[in-house]
Amino acid sequence: MGKAEEMDEESENDALNQLYEETNYWHINKGDEQIYAKRIPGKFRNIKWATASLYLFYFLGPYMRWDGEQAILFDIPGRKYHIFGLTIWPQDMWMLALVLLTFFLLLYATTTFAGRVFCGYFCWQTIWVDIYTWIEEKVEGPPHIRKALDNAPWTAKKIAIKSGKNSVFLFLSWLTGFTFTAYFIDVYDLWSRTIALEGPIYIWTVPLTFLIGSYIGVAILREQICFWMCPYARIQGVMSDPETIMPTYDYKRGEKRARLKKGDPAPDTGDCVDCHLCVAVCPVGIDIRHGQQEGCITCGLCIDACDTIMDKVKRPKGLIRYMSLDELIGKPPIPLFKRGRMWVYSTLILLSFAGITYGLANMGAMKLTVIHERQPLYTQLSDGSIQNKYTLKIVNKTDGEMTLKIYIKGIDNAILSTRPKVITAPSGKVLAVQAFVKVKPENLSDEHEPIIFYVENNANEEMKSRYKSTFIAH
Ligand code: SF4
Ligand code: SF4
Numbered sequence: 438m439g440k441a442e443e444m445d446e447e448s449e450n451d452a453l454n455q456l457y458e459e460t461n462y463w464h465i466n467k468g469d470e471q472i473y474a475k476r477i478p479g480k481f482r483n484i485k486w487a488t489a490s491l492y493l494f495y496f497l498g499p500y501m502r503w504d505g506e507q508a509i510l511f512d513i514p515g516r517k518y519h520i521f522g523l524t525i526w527p528q529d530m531w532m533l534a535l536v537l538l539t540f541f542l543l544l545y546a547t548t549t550f551a552g553r554v555f556c557g558y559f560c561w562q563t564i565w566v567d568i569y570t571w572i573e574e575k576v577e578g579p580p581h582i583r584k585a586l587d588n589a590p591w592t593a594k595k596i597a598i599k600s601g602k603n604s605v606f607l608f609l610s611w612l613t614g615f616t617f618t619a620y621f622i623d624v625y626d627l628w629s630r631t632i633a634l635e636g637p638i639y640i641w642t643v644p645l646t647f648l649i650g651s652y653i654g655v656a657i658l659r660e661q662i663c664f665w666m667c668p669y670a671r672i673q674g675v676m677s678d679p680e681t682i683m684p685t686y687d688y689k690r691g692e693k694r695a696r697l698k699k700g701d702p703a704p705d706t707g708d709c710v711d712c713h714l715c716v717a718v719c720p721v722g723i724d725i726r727h728g729q730q731e732g733c734i735t736c737g738l739c740i741d742a743c744d745t746i747m748d749k750v751k752r753p754k755g756l757i758r759y760m761s762l763d764e765l766i767g768k769p770p771i772p773l774f775k776r777g778r779m780w781v782y783s784t785l786i787l788l789s790f791a792g793i794t795y796g797l798a799n800m801g802a803m804k805l806t807v808i809h810e811r812q813p814l815y816t817q818l819s820d821g822s823i824q825n826k827y828t829l830k831i832v833n834k835t836d837g838e839m840t841l842k843i844y845i846k847g848i849d850n851a852i853l854s855t856r857p858k859v860i861t862a863p864s865g866k867v868l869a870v871q872a873f874v875k876v877k878p879e880n881l882s883d884e885h886e887p888i889i890f891y892v893e894n895n896a897n898e899e900m901k902s903r904y905k906s907t908f909i910a911h
Contacts, residue, residue, distance in 0.1 A: 614647020
Protein backbone atom coordinates (compact mmCIF):
# COMPACT_ATOMS: atom_id res chain seq x y z
CA MET A 438 0.00 0.00 0.00
CA GLY A 439 1.40 3.43 -0.96
CA LYS A 440 1.96 6.26 1.52
CA ALA A 441 -0.89 8.36 0.05
CA GLU A 442 -3.33 5.44 0.35
CA GLU A 443 -2.26 4.83 3.95
CA MET A 444 -2.91 8.50 4.78
CA ASP A 445 -6.34 8.35 3.09
CA GLU A 446 -7.25 5.29 5.12
CA GLU A 447 -6.05 6.95 8.32
CA SER A 448 -8.11 10.09 7.76
CA GLU A 449 -11.18 7.94 6.96
CA ASN A 450 -10.69 6.02 10.19
CA ASP A 451 -10.31 9.30 12.11
CA ALA A 452 -13.56 10.56 10.62
CA LEU A 453 -15.31 7.31 11.59
CA ASN A 454 -13.94 7.41 15.12
CA GLN A 455 -15.20 10.98 15.47
CA LEU A 456 -18.60 9.82 14.22
CA TYR A 457 -18.66 6.95 16.76
CA GLU A 458 -17.95 9.43 19.54
CA GLU A 459 -20.61 11.81 18.30
CA THR A 460 -23.28 9.12 17.96
CA ASN A 461 -22.81 7.97 21.56
CA TYR A 462 -25.29 10.75 22.36
CA TRP A 463 -28.16 8.94 20.72
CA HIS A 464 -30.38 6.19 22.00
CA ILE A 465 -33.40 4.23 20.90
CA ASN A 466 -36.57 6.10 21.74
CA LYS A 467 -38.90 4.32 24.13
CA GLY A 468 -41.20 7.29 24.39
CA ASP A 469 -39.65 8.58 27.58
CA GLU A 470 -36.88 10.81 26.30
CA GLN A 471 -36.24 13.75 24.02
CA ILE A 472 -35.04 12.97 20.48
CA TYR A 473 -32.10 15.01 19.26
CA ALA A 474 -32.09 13.98 15.61
CA LYS A 475 -29.06 14.80 13.51
CA ARG A 476 -29.74 16.46 10.17
CA ILE A 477 -27.67 15.35 7.20
CA PRO A 478 -28.10 16.11 3.49
CA GLY A 479 -29.33 13.47 1.06
CA LYS A 480 -31.93 12.45 -1.50
CA PHE A 481 -34.73 11.77 0.99
CA ARG A 482 -33.98 14.96 2.93
CA ASN A 483 -34.45 16.88 -0.36
CA ILE A 484 -37.74 15.08 -1.02
CA LYS A 485 -38.87 15.99 2.49
CA TRP A 486 -38.08 19.67 1.88
CA ALA A 487 -39.86 19.57 -1.48
CA THR A 488 -43.05 18.13 0.01
CA ALA A 489 -42.83 20.47 3.01
CA SER A 490 -42.73 23.42 0.60
CA LEU A 491 -46.24 22.45 -0.57
CA TYR A 492 -47.45 23.83 2.76
CA LEU A 493 -46.51 27.30 1.50
CA PHE A 494 -49.80 27.10 -0.40
CA TYR A 495 -51.58 26.77 2.92
CA PHE A 496 -50.10 30.07 4.14
CA LEU A 497 -50.45 31.87 0.80
CA GLY A 498 -53.89 30.41 -0.03
CA PRO A 499 -56.01 33.14 1.62
CA TYR A 500 -54.12 35.87 -0.29
CA MET A 501 -54.92 34.39 -3.71
CA ARG A 502 -57.65 36.33 -5.55
CA TRP A 503 -60.14 35.27 -8.22
CA ASP A 504 -62.31 37.90 -9.93
CA GLY A 505 -61.38 40.32 -7.13
CA GLU A 506 -62.59 37.93 -4.39
CA GLN A 507 -60.68 35.56 -2.13
CA ALA A 508 -60.05 32.47 -4.29
CA ILE A 509 -60.69 29.94 -1.49
CA LEU A 510 -63.30 31.01 1.05
CA PHE A 511 -65.63 28.87 3.15
CA ASP A 512 -68.51 31.24 3.76
CA ILE A 513 -70.26 29.49 6.66
CA PRO A 514 -72.93 32.18 7.33
CA GLY A 515 -73.76 32.29 3.58
CA ARG A 516 -73.68 28.45 3.42
CA LYS A 517 -71.53 28.46 0.28
CA TYR A 518 -67.92 27.70 -0.51
CA HIS A 519 -65.86 29.53 -3.12
CA ILE A 520 -63.00 27.62 -4.74
CA PHE A 521 -61.32 29.42 -7.66
CA GLY A 522 -64.52 30.86 -9.11
CA LEU A 523 -66.53 27.72 -8.38
CA THR A 524 -69.32 28.19 -5.86
CA ILE A 525 -70.23 25.04 -3.99
CA TRP A 526 -73.62 25.06 -2.33
CA PRO A 527 -74.81 22.69 0.38
CA GLN A 528 -76.61 20.76 -2.42
CA ASP A 529 -73.20 19.99 -3.96
CA MET A 530 -71.56 18.85 -0.75
CA TRP A 531 -71.68 15.24 -1.88
CA MET A 532 -68.77 16.14 -4.17
CA LEU A 533 -66.66 17.23 -1.19
CA ALA A 534 -67.54 13.90 0.42
CA LEU A 535 -66.23 12.16 -2.72
CA VAL A 536 -63.03 14.26 -2.60
CA LEU A 537 -62.49 13.11 1.00
CA LEU A 538 -63.23 9.51 0.01
CA THR A 539 -60.70 9.77 -2.84
CA PHE A 540 -58.14 11.11 -0.40
CA PHE A 541 -58.67 8.19 1.99
CA LEU A 542 -58.49 5.67 -0.83
CA LEU A 543 -55.23 7.23 -2.04
CA LEU A 544 -53.93 6.95 1.51
CA TYR A 545 -54.88 3.24 1.57
CA ALA A 546 -53.30 2.63 -1.85
CA THR A 547 -50.03 4.42 -1.03
CA THR A 548 -49.79 2.61 2.32
CA THR A 549 -50.25 -0.74 0.60
CA PHE A 550 -47.56 0.18 -1.91
CA ALA A 551 -44.99 2.01 0.22
CA GLY A 552 -46.05 2.09 3.87
CA ARG A 553 -46.50 5.38 5.69
CA VAL A 554 -45.21 7.68 2.92
CA PHE A 555 -47.95 10.10 3.90
CA CYS A 556 -46.48 10.32 7.42
CA GLY A 557 -42.92 10.66 6.18
CA TYR A 558 -43.42 13.33 3.55
CA PHE A 559 -46.85 14.96 3.73
CA CYS A 560 -48.29 14.81 7.23
CA TRP A 561 -48.80 18.17 8.88
CA GLN A 562 -47.46 16.90 12.22
CA THR A 563 -44.19 15.38 10.95
CA ILE A 564 -43.48 18.30 8.61
CA TRP A 565 -44.08 20.82 11.37
CA VAL A 566 -41.85 18.85 13.76
CA ASP A 567 -39.16 18.81 11.06
CA ILE A 568 -39.39 22.58 10.56
CA TYR A 569 -39.45 23.24 14.30
CA THR A 570 -36.35 21.09 14.85
CA TRP A 571 -34.63 22.90 11.98
CA ILE A 572 -35.33 26.20 13.79
CA GLU A 573 -34.17 24.59 17.03
CA GLU A 574 -30.87 23.66 15.41
CA LYS A 575 -30.44 27.20 14.05
CA VAL A 576 -31.11 28.75 17.48
CA GLU A 577 -29.57 26.21 19.89
CA GLY A 578 -27.04 24.34 17.78
CA PRO A 579 -26.44 20.71 16.74
CA PRO A 580 -27.91 17.76 18.70
CA HIS A 581 -25.10 17.24 21.25
CA ILE A 582 -25.10 20.99 22.10
CA ARG A 583 -28.90 20.93 22.46
CA LYS A 584 -28.76 17.95 24.76
CA ALA A 585 -26.03 19.56 26.87
CA LEU A 586 -28.07 22.79 27.03
CA ASP A 587 -31.19 20.91 28.16
CA ASN A 588 -29.24 19.19 30.94
CA ALA A 589 -27.45 22.37 32.03
CA PRO A 590 -28.74 24.47 34.98
CA TRP A 591 -30.82 27.56 34.16
CA THR A 592 -28.67 30.61 33.51
CA ALA A 593 -29.38 34.01 31.90
CA LYS A 594 -27.92 32.68 28.63
CA LYS A 595 -30.06 29.53 28.66
CA ILE A 596 -33.19 31.58 29.44
CA ALA A 597 -32.39 33.94 26.54
CA ILE A 598 -31.83 31.07 24.07
CA LYS A 599 -34.95 29.14 25.15
CA SER A 600 -37.11 32.30 25.13
CA GLY A 601 -35.92 33.21 21.62
CA LYS A 602 -36.67 29.74 20.27
CA ASN A 603 -40.06 29.48 21.96
CA SER A 604 -41.06 32.94 20.74
CA VAL A 605 -40.50 31.78 17.15
CA PHE A 606 -42.44 28.54 17.88
CA LEU A 607 -45.34 30.46 19.41
CA PHE A 608 -45.45 32.93 16.53
CA LEU A 609 -45.56 30.10 13.97
CA SER A 610 -48.26 28.30 15.97
CA TRP A 611 -50.35 31.48 16.05
CA LEU A 612 -49.75 32.11 12.32
CA THR A 613 -50.98 28.57 11.57
CA GLY A 614 -54.25 29.26 13.40
CA PHE A 615 -54.62 32.76 11.96
CA THR A 616 -54.21 31.36 8.43
CA PHE A 617 -56.77 28.65 9.13
CA THR A 618 -59.26 31.32 10.27
CA ALA A 619 -58.55 33.28 7.06
CA TYR A 620 -60.15 30.48 5.03
CA PHE A 621 -63.48 31.41 6.69
CA ILE A 622 -63.32 35.22 6.62
CA ASP A 623 -61.65 37.47 4.05
CA VAL A 624 -57.97 37.60 5.03
CA TYR A 625 -57.61 41.39 4.68
CA ASP A 626 -60.73 41.90 6.75
CA LEU A 627 -59.28 39.49 9.32
CA TRP A 628 -56.00 41.41 9.49
CA SER A 629 -57.74 44.76 9.97
CA ARG A 630 -60.09 43.36 12.64
CA THR A 631 -57.20 41.67 14.43
CA ILE A 632 -55.11 44.85 14.42
CA ALA A 633 -58.10 46.94 15.55
CA LEU A 634 -58.85 44.35 18.28
CA GLU A 635 -62.46 43.96 17.20
CA GLY A 636 -64.64 41.36 15.51
CA PRO A 637 -66.45 38.12 16.34
CA ILE A 638 -65.09 35.90 19.10
CA TYR A 639 -63.93 33.13 16.73
CA ILE A 640 -61.24 35.32 15.18
CA TRP A 641 -59.54 35.14 18.61
CA THR A 642 -60.49 31.69 19.84
CA VAL A 643 -59.49 29.75 16.67
CA PRO A 644 -55.91 31.15 16.43
CA LEU A 645 -55.56 30.76 20.22
CA THR A 646 -56.68 27.11 20.04
CA PHE A 647 -54.17 26.49 17.24
CA LEU A 648 -51.47 28.31 19.15
CA ILE A 649 -51.93 26.07 22.21
CA GLY A 650 -52.56 22.89 20.16
CA SER A 651 -49.63 23.36 17.76
CA TYR A 652 -47.25 24.35 20.50
CA ILE A 653 -48.10 21.35 22.67
CA GLY A 654 -48.37 18.89 19.74
CA VAL A 655 -45.42 20.00 17.65
CA ALA A 656 -42.99 21.80 19.95
CA ILE A 657 -43.45 19.59 23.03
CA LEU A 658 -44.95 16.17 22.22
CA ARG A 659 -43.41 15.87 18.70
CA GLU A 660 -43.01 12.22 17.59
CA GLN A 661 -45.00 11.05 20.65
CA ILE A 662 -48.16 12.16 18.81
CA CYS A 663 -47.27 9.68 16.02
CA PHE A 664 -46.42 6.95 18.52
CA TRP A 665 -49.38 7.14 20.84
CA MET A 666 -52.14 9.34 19.47
CA CYS A 667 -52.36 9.11 15.67
CA PRO A 668 -55.15 6.68 14.59
CA TYR A 669 -53.55 6.16 11.17
CA ALA A 670 -50.43 4.73 12.84
CA ARG A 671 -52.67 2.23 14.62
CA ILE A 672 -54.50 0.98 11.52
CA GLN A 673 -51.65 1.00 9.00
CA GLY A 674 -50.92 -2.65 9.82
CA VAL A 675 -54.09 -3.79 8.06
CA MET A 676 -53.17 -1.84 4.90
CA SER A 677 -49.65 -3.14 4.41
CA ASP A 678 -48.59 -6.67 3.48
CA PRO A 679 -45.29 -8.52 2.92
CA GLU A 680 -45.09 -6.89 -0.54
CA THR A 681 -45.21 -3.34 0.85
CA ILE A 682 -41.91 -1.57 0.36
CA MET A 683 -40.50 0.33 3.34
CA PRO A 684 -37.06 1.48 4.50
CA THR A 685 -35.57 -1.85 5.52
CA TYR A 686 -32.19 -2.92 6.81
CA ASP A 687 -30.67 -5.68 4.68
CA TYR A 688 -29.59 -7.84 7.62
CA LYS A 689 -28.15 -10.53 5.31
CA ARG A 690 -25.69 -8.00 3.97
CA GLY A 691 -25.22 -6.00 7.14
CA GLU A 692 -24.69 -8.71 9.76
CA LYS A 693 -22.55 -9.54 11.55
CA ARG A 694 -22.10 -5.84 12.19
CA ALA A 695 -18.74 -4.64 13.45
CA ARG A 696 -17.09 -1.30 14.03
CA LEU A 697 -14.28 -0.50 11.64
CA LYS A 698 -10.82 -0.73 13.01
CA LYS A 699 -7.66 0.38 11.37
CA GLY A 700 -7.21 -1.67 8.25
CA ASP A 701 -9.82 -3.99 6.78
CA PRO A 702 -12.61 -5.49 8.91
CA ALA A 703 -12.42 -9.15 9.81
CA PRO A 704 -13.56 -11.28 6.83
CA ASP A 705 -16.63 -12.69 8.63
CA THR A 706 -18.26 -9.30 9.34
CA GLY A 707 -21.07 -7.73 7.35
CA ASP A 708 -21.31 -4.29 5.76
CA CYS A 709 -22.83 -2.53 8.78
CA VAL A 710 -20.03 -0.68 10.55
CA ASP A 711 -22.28 -0.09 13.59
CA CYS A 712 -21.86 3.67 13.37
CA HIS A 713 -25.43 4.36 14.67
CA LEU A 714 -25.87 7.20 12.18
CA CYS A 715 -29.17 5.65 10.97
CA VAL A 716 -30.45 5.92 14.57
CA ALA A 717 -28.98 9.37 15.02
CA VAL A 718 -30.91 10.88 12.10
CA CYS A 719 -34.20 9.12 12.81
CA PRO A 720 -36.82 11.70 13.81
CA VAL A 721 -38.69 9.09 15.86
CA GLY A 722 -35.53 7.65 17.39
CA ILE A 723 -35.84 4.03 16.30
CA ASP A 724 -33.15 1.60 15.19
CA ILE A 725 -34.26 0.28 11.81
CA ARG A 726 -31.73 -2.55 12.14
CA HIS A 727 -34.20 -4.23 14.52
CA GLY A 728 -36.55 -4.69 11.54
CA GLN A 729 -39.58 -2.80 10.18
CA GLN A 730 -41.35 -1.18 13.09
CA GLU A 731 -44.69 0.40 13.93
CA GLY A 732 -43.03 3.69 14.87
CA CYS A 733 -41.25 4.11 11.52
CA ILE A 734 -42.77 6.94 9.49
CA THR A 735 -40.88 5.78 6.36
CA CYS A 736 -39.16 9.14 5.87
CA GLY A 737 -36.05 7.50 4.37
CA LEU A 738 -33.63 9.68 6.35
CA CYS A 739 -31.86 6.56 7.65
CA ILE A 740 -31.29 5.56 4.00
CA ASP A 741 -29.52 8.89 3.38
CA ALA A 742 -27.46 8.35 6.54
CA CYS A 743 -26.40 4.82 5.72
CA ASP A 744 -25.61 5.67 2.08
CA THR A 745 -23.31 8.43 3.34
CA ILE A 746 -21.45 5.92 5.50
CA MET A 747 -21.31 3.32 2.74
CA ASP A 748 -19.73 5.99 0.52
CA LYS A 749 -17.18 6.73 3.21
CA VAL A 750 -16.22 3.10 3.78
CA LYS A 751 -16.33 2.37 0.03
CA ARG A 752 -19.09 -0.26 0.17
CA PRO A 753 -22.13 -0.41 -2.09
CA LYS A 754 -25.02 1.89 -1.12
CA GLY A 755 -28.43 0.48 -0.21
CA LEU A 756 -27.67 -1.41 3.00
CA ILE A 757 -30.85 0.29 4.18
CA ARG A 758 -33.24 0.74 1.27
CA TYR A 759 -36.89 0.70 0.29
CA MET A 760 -37.70 -2.99 0.01
CA SER A 761 -40.43 -5.44 0.94
CA LEU A 762 -40.27 -8.20 3.53
CA ASP A 763 -40.67 -10.75 0.72
CA GLU A 764 -37.69 -9.25 -1.11
CA LEU A 765 -35.71 -9.32 2.12
CA ILE A 766 -36.16 -13.09 2.43
CA GLY A 767 -35.38 -13.60 -1.26
CA LYS A 768 -38.88 -14.07 -2.74
CA PRO A 769 -39.42 -12.62 -6.23
CA PRO A 770 -41.45 -9.37 -6.13
CA ILE A 771 -45.11 -9.47 -7.23
CA PRO A 772 -45.86 -6.77 -9.85
CA LEU A 773 -48.36 -4.10 -8.76
CA PHE A 774 -50.97 -5.18 -11.31
CA LYS A 775 -51.03 -8.69 -9.81
CA ARG A 776 -51.90 -7.43 -6.33
CA GLY A 777 -55.64 -7.71 -5.61
CA ARG A 778 -55.75 -4.82 -3.12
CA MET A 779 -54.33 -2.41 -5.71
CA TRP A 780 -57.07 -3.39 -8.15
CA VAL A 781 -59.75 -2.75 -5.54
CA TYR A 782 -58.28 0.62 -4.53
CA SER A 783 -57.69 1.72 -8.15
CA THR A 784 -61.25 0.83 -9.16
CA LEU A 785 -62.73 2.71 -6.21
CA ILE A 786 -60.50 5.76 -6.88
CA LEU A 787 -61.54 5.78 -10.55
CA LEU A 788 -65.23 5.56 -9.60
CA SER A 789 -64.79 8.35 -7.13
CA PHE A 790 -63.02 10.55 -9.73
CA ALA A 791 -65.78 9.79 -12.23
CA GLY A 792 -68.37 10.96 -9.67
CA ILE A 793 -66.49 14.22 -9.02
CA THR A 794 -66.06 14.86 -12.77
CA TYR A 795 -69.75 14.22 -13.38
CA GLY A 796 -70.68 16.56 -10.53
CA LEU A 797 -68.43 19.36 -11.80
CA ALA A 798 -69.66 18.97 -15.38
CA ASN A 799 -73.30 19.20 -14.27
CA MET A 800 -72.90 21.93 -11.70
CA GLY A 801 -74.96 24.67 -13.36
CA ALA A 802 -76.06 28.01 -11.93
CA MET A 803 -79.45 26.51 -11.20
CA LYS A 804 -80.83 23.08 -10.44
CA LEU A 805 -84.31 21.74 -11.08
CA THR A 806 -85.90 18.65 -9.57
CA VAL A 807 -89.48 17.60 -10.38
CA ILE A 808 -91.61 15.44 -8.09
CA HIS A 809 -94.82 13.96 -9.51
CA GLU A 810 -97.85 14.12 -7.23
CA ARG A 811 -98.72 10.57 -6.11
CA GLN A 812 -102.23 11.01 -4.79
CA PRO A 813 -103.98 11.28 -7.11
CA LEU A 814 -101.68 10.33 -9.99
CA TYR A 815 -103.98 12.19 -12.40
CA THR A 816 -107.38 13.83 -12.46
CA GLN A 817 -109.94 14.02 -15.26
CA LEU A 818 -111.37 17.50 -15.69
CA SER A 819 -114.96 18.35 -16.74
CA ASP A 820 -113.84 19.13 -20.32
CA GLY A 821 -112.32 15.61 -20.60
CA SER A 822 -108.70 16.75 -20.27
CA ILE A 823 -106.26 14.85 -18.07
CA GLN A 824 -104.35 16.85 -15.47
CA ASN A 825 -101.16 15.93 -13.57
CA LYS A 826 -99.75 17.86 -10.65
CA TYR A 827 -96.01 18.31 -9.96
CA THR A 828 -93.83 20.02 -7.38
CA LEU A 829 -90.82 21.77 -8.91
CA LYS A 830 -87.82 22.33 -6.60
CA ILE A 831 -85.59 25.07 -7.99
CA VAL A 832 -82.19 25.97 -6.51
CA ASN A 833 -80.69 29.31 -7.52
CA LYS A 834 -76.92 28.89 -7.04
CA THR A 835 -75.98 32.42 -8.13
CA ASP A 836 -75.31 35.33 -5.81
CA GLY A 837 -78.37 37.31 -6.97
CA GLU A 838 -82.15 36.90 -7.25
CA MET A 839 -83.48 35.40 -10.53
CA THR A 840 -86.82 35.82 -12.29
CA LEU A 841 -87.60 32.57 -14.07
CA LYS A 842 -89.77 31.26 -16.83
CA ILE A 843 -90.92 27.63 -16.87
CA TYR A 844 -91.95 25.65 -19.93
CA ILE A 845 -92.47 22.05 -20.97
CA LYS A 846 -91.69 19.95 -24.03
CA GLY A 847 -92.57 16.42 -25.09
CA ILE A 848 -96.39 16.43 -25.43
CA ASP A 849 -98.23 18.38 -28.14
CA ASN A 850 -100.64 21.10 -26.99
CA ALA A 851 -99.97 20.46 -23.29
CA ILE A 852 -100.95 23.44 -21.13
CA LEU A 853 -98.78 24.38 -18.14
CA SER A 854 -99.86 26.57 -15.26
CA THR A 855 -97.87 27.33 -12.11
CA ARG A 856 -98.53 28.57 -8.66
CA PRO A 857 -97.23 31.26 -8.17
CA LYS A 858 -97.47 32.66 -11.69
CA VAL A 859 -94.44 34.97 -11.45
CA ILE A 860 -91.49 33.00 -10.21
CA THR A 861 -88.63 34.71 -8.43
CA ALA A 862 -85.90 32.47 -7.03
CA PRO A 863 -83.86 33.93 -4.16
CA SER A 864 -80.09 33.36 -4.07
CA GLY A 865 -78.94 30.12 -2.47
CA LYS A 866 -82.42 28.93 -1.48
CA VAL A 867 -84.65 26.05 -2.61
CA LEU A 868 -87.88 27.38 -4.13
CA ALA A 869 -90.92 25.07 -4.38
CA VAL A 870 -93.39 25.73 -7.21
CA GLN A 871 -96.68 23.89 -7.85
CA ALA A 872 -97.14 23.03 -11.55
CA PHE A 873 -100.24 21.68 -13.33
CA VAL A 874 -100.09 20.11 -16.81
CA LYS A 875 -103.34 19.68 -18.74
CA VAL A 876 -103.54 17.53 -21.90
CA LYS A 877 -106.52 16.57 -24.13
CA PRO A 878 -106.77 12.73 -24.48
CA GLU A 879 -106.43 12.93 -28.31
CA ASN A 880 -102.90 14.34 -27.81
CA LEU A 881 -101.79 11.34 -25.79
CA SER A 882 -100.57 8.17 -27.47
CA ASP A 883 -99.70 6.21 -24.31
CA GLU A 884 -100.71 5.87 -20.67
CA HIS A 885 -97.28 7.18 -19.63
CA GLU A 886 -95.81 9.96 -21.75
CA PRO A 887 -92.35 11.47 -21.16
CA ILE A 888 -92.45 15.18 -20.42
CA ILE A 889 -89.51 17.57 -19.95
CA PHE A 890 -89.64 20.58 -17.64
CA TYR A 891 -87.37 23.59 -18.23
CA VAL A 892 -86.57 26.55 -15.99
CA GLU A 893 -84.79 29.48 -17.58
CA ASN A 894 -83.45 32.76 -16.27
CA ASN A 895 -85.43 35.58 -17.93
CA ALA A 896 -82.31 37.75 -18.02
CA ASN A 897 -80.00 35.09 -19.48
CA GLU A 898 -81.40 32.22 -21.52
CA GLU A 899 -78.09 30.35 -21.26
CA MET A 900 -78.84 29.85 -17.59
CA LYS A 901 -81.33 27.03 -17.51
CA SER A 902 -81.96 23.58 -16.13
CA ARG A 903 -84.13 20.67 -17.31
CA TYR A 904 -85.72 17.62 -15.72
CA LYS A 905 -87.32 14.65 -17.41
CA SER A 906 -90.53 13.41 -15.81
CA THR A 907 -93.65 11.46 -16.83
CA PHE A 908 -97.22 12.43 -17.63
CA ILE A 909 -99.64 9.75 -16.41
CA ALA A 910 -102.97 9.37 -18.17
CA HIS A 911 -104.38 6.10 -16.75
S1 SF4 B 1 -36.35 4.29 10.72
FE1 SF4 B 1 -35.65 5.45 8.95
S2 SF4 B 1 -37.45 5.68 7.67
FE2 SF4 B 1 -38.15 5.02 9.69
S3 SF4 B 1 -38.63 6.93 10.74
FE3 SF4 B 1 -36.53 6.41 11.27
S4 SF4 B 1 -35.32 7.50 9.74
FE4 SF4 B 1 -37.38 7.50 8.98
S1 SF4 C 1 -27.01 0.43 9.05
FE1 SF4 C 1 -25.68 1.92 8.09
S2 SF4 C 1 -25.95 3.81 9.21
FE2 SF4 C 1 -26.86 2.18 10.43
S3 SF4 C 1 -25.24 1.56 11.82
FE3 SF4 C 1 -25.05 0.23 10.07
S4 SF4 C 1 -23.63 1.27 8.72
FE4 SF4 C 1 -24.27 2.78 10.22
